[in-house]
Amino acid sequence: MKQICIIVITIFLFTESCTVTKPLTSNVKPGEITDLKLLEPYSYISKIKKGNRGQVDDSISAVSKQLVYKVLESYEGQIPLKGKIILTGKEINESLEKEYETLMLTVEKNKNVANITITPTLLRVLEANQTRFGLIIVSTGFTRVKGNYGKQVAKGFALGLVTLGMYYETPIKAYSTIYAIIVDSMEKNIAFYRKSFVQDMEPLDEAAVTRQFRKIFEGYFIQKK
Numbered sequence: 001m002k003q004i005c006i007i008v009i010t011i012f013l014f015t016e017s018c019t020v021t022k023p024l025t026s027n028v029k030p031g032e033i034t035d036l037k038l039l040e041p042y043s044y045i046s047k048i049k050k051g052n053r054g055q056v057d058d059s060i061s062a063v064s065k066q067l068v069y070k071v072l073e074s075y076e077g078q079i080p081l082k083g084k085i086i087l088t089g090k091e092i093n094e095s096l097e098k099e100y101e102t103l104m105l106t107v108e109k110n111k112n113v114a115n116i117t118i119t120p121t122l123l124r125v126l127e128a129n130q131t132r133f134g135l136i137i138v139s140t141g142f143t144r145v146k147g148n149y150g151k152q153v154a155k156g157f158a159l160g161l162v163t164l165g166m167y168y169e170t171p172i173k174a175y176s177t178i179y180a181i182i183v184d185s186m187e188k189n190i191a192f193y194r195k196s197f198v199q200d201m202e203p204l205d206e207a208a209v210t211r212q213f214r215k216i217f218e219g220y221f222i223q224k225k
Helices: 058-074 090-109 120-128 148-162 206-217
Strands: 018-020 036-039 042-050 053-056 081-085 133-144 175-184 189-199
Touching: 018 206, 042 058, 058 133, 058 206, 090 120, 090 133, 090 175, 090 189, 120 133, 175 206, 189 206
Parallel strands: 036 081, 036 133, 042 133
Antiparallel strands: 018 189, 042 053, 133 175, 175 189
8 A cells, every 4th residue: 555655745825725535334333333343554655855756654654643643532432432353363464454545446347335245354353352343443655755845836836937937836745645444344334434634734733633533523423512
């Protein structure tokens, strides 16, 4: 999945945006989800060192993963998590990583999540842990090294001068996307899917990530304000 986080991004208008997609759900009601366990999250955060091209940074991604744990703990009593499923085997984790990507791509193409069969390794893991519902979290995004953003803004400004303002590029400072999937081992499908995008906010900004999780589960587990 790491290839999806090699990022080259430039936009024409500088706008700070925060978007959450419409929740996709099966016939299972939120109140029925009482046996929910968190599967080990995956994070793919890129660092842009030069220009607008980034590469996945393992250290930053590890920090992002720990931040997911921390933020979810802050929602104790609102998101009904009853524990975690942490696997140590390399082979099974690699299988799950590929299956998560497959699930996400399948949902993007087929919005009827009740008709999407969960993948075999994932199903075996849930059944082995006697868990009906599993929560999958995948975080992607990018950040920049100090000084990179200013240089890219200056380049865009210079281009605007050369083209007499007809063409002006403004880079995105940072980006954070969080995907949340609740899988149902009894029905063998997806009970819930939603994702949140935050532009120009750091993916390691705890307050921003906390807001993203609230938006994802608002109206489902978390009451709307």
